[in-house]
Amino acid sequence: MSQDFLNQDFLTRLFDAAVAAADPKRALAAHLPDPPKGRTVVIGAGKGAAQLAAAFEELWDGPLEGVVVTRYGYACATRAAKVMEAAHPVPDAAGLAAADALRQAVTGLTKDDLVVALVCGGGSALLPAPCDGLTLADEVALNEALLASGAPIGVMNLVRNQVSTLKGGRLAALAHPARVVSLVVSDVPGDDPAQVASGPTVPDTRTRAEARAAVEAWGLDLPDVIAQVIASEANLPPHRDDTVFAAHEVKVIASASQSLEAAAALARAEGVPAVILSDAIEGEARDIGKMHAAIAREIAAKDRPFARPVLLLSGGETTVTLRGSGGRGGRNSEFLLSFAAEIDGVPGISAISADTDGIDGSEDNAGAFADGATCARMRAAGVDPAGSLARNDAYSAFAAVDALHAPGPTGTNVNDFRAILVR
Incomplete structure (x- = not known):
């Protein structure tokens, strides 16, 4: 069983714990x-x-x-x-x-x-x-x-x-x-x-x-x-x-705070230290993606501000300014595509970003998964990550590499859930 699959399973269980708390x-x-x-x-x-x-x-x-x-x-x-x-x-x-x-x-x-x-x-x-x-x-x-x-x-x-x-x-x-x-x-x-x-x-x-x-x-x-x-x-x-x-x-x-605490408790029970960055993050999704990626890279390279392994959790509600036409995807997918571009080639980082209601924007996914090899997989599938981000088409980019998270409607809604594992 690959390490990538194990990370995705762990991240999925964190999402499920956050939803169950609400x-x-x-x-x-x-x-x-x-x-x-x-x-x-x-x-x-x-x-x-x-x-x-x-x-x-x-x-x-x-x-x-x-x-x-x-x-x-x-x-x-x-x-x-x-x-x-x-x-x-x-x-x-x-x-x-x-x-x-x-x-x-x-x-x-x-x-x-x-x-x-x-x-x-x-x-x-x-x-x-x-x-x-x-x-x-x-x-x-x-x-x-x-x-x-x-x-x-x-x-x-x-x-x-x-x-x-x-x-x-x-x-x-x-x-x-x-x-x-x-x-x-x-x-x-x-x-x-x-x-x-x-x-x-x-x-x-x-x-x-x-x-x-x-x-x-x-x-x-x-x-x-x-x-x-x-x-x-x-x-x-x-x-x-x-x-x-x-x-x-x-x-x-x-609320998002309660759901993030539940995810953190699950991670700690499985031996992974967890920190909650904030339950109230707002701003442009792609910019928040860059900020989260910068923190993850700093940990991966220098063990600061947190030592590895560590799970970073955050919530809130980002926004997307439409720049292109014909793109598909919501704010969580856009956040994660921006995040993936910033950790391109960096090993030891994996993440999920998903809407706790089960639907990200108007598509059928809650969000997606990404790691340091995601952009390389996209390019191998004929997808330009930067071009997809430019036209707000994150859904199609993640669909091309089978990295969407689509649990269906969850019956609750405490907004964005982001979990980043740095090994």
Whole structure:
């Protein structure tokens, strides 16, 4: 059995441990709210929303009803909550219908009722709800512009909140006077629950003026109708101090930090020292790839800042600025292709980068594997690694050398997982 295969098996088990730490039932068990006198209504949005709803049903002692929306292909069986599917990362008409269903689910409740909001990453695209004067097509154009901009997730969500009728806490406000408990699986750096899925049940603290400043600072090329709303004082998000939120509870039940700790524990149990660089790394994926590669090379050559063997772990959410056309791949694949180019020919380094939801961008892989010989294998297969990176085509490059990691939808989402083994 080759050393390369053994390293890939080890890296896969680390990924699995990180995902298991964010298992919906495990995450929910310690955070169940007190039962209400009245109805229990479950709502949710995100790539793991269906699995969260199914787990909540298993744990909840009493009747419930509700509706959640997840990405196409991510649904699972539930007993009481209705599961709807919609498009991600670009919204579609099914998402518009799901947004209306969640709106109806929280309408007409009383102070004796309880709303349990199961929120995880991906919910922004799955809940299109354009404000007056805008259409679904306008929200699609906004998402496409944001995805191509390279802006961090916090900036994207700040802009999205300005033009929605559900994001930025608005969905929770519609549930008033019912009590709302938001149980959040964080996929954002810093674990601010208002940033997960653009916070449909958690109001943001940032203002319209800050949104305008962010648009200018990042040079965002927004559709004219979107820019007009942001330039105005119409459709302002509710403030966190609004009395409608007074009795609400918000709990982050799973995060990248917990998943990285689980992977580190597995590595140490197998005799490999592990360090967590950060659970909140942001920035351009290819640049973060270079930074991680520089650290790995330093360890391989000089045993600093850590002695070999060592496992480097990190999480967060990088971004990709689209530079080419026709390329395939998400931020984890792009990170790893950049990383592979920087360790080209360096022995003793192997790595995985993958999205914990099981899908990297819009392809069928979570990420990929790489080592010091990956670029040589690509060149032998007729693939130019540098050219592939230049046109954002990391998926095709890794597919050519059978180095994709494709576990399928995992039922959770705590964002990027990166593990680098230096032997």
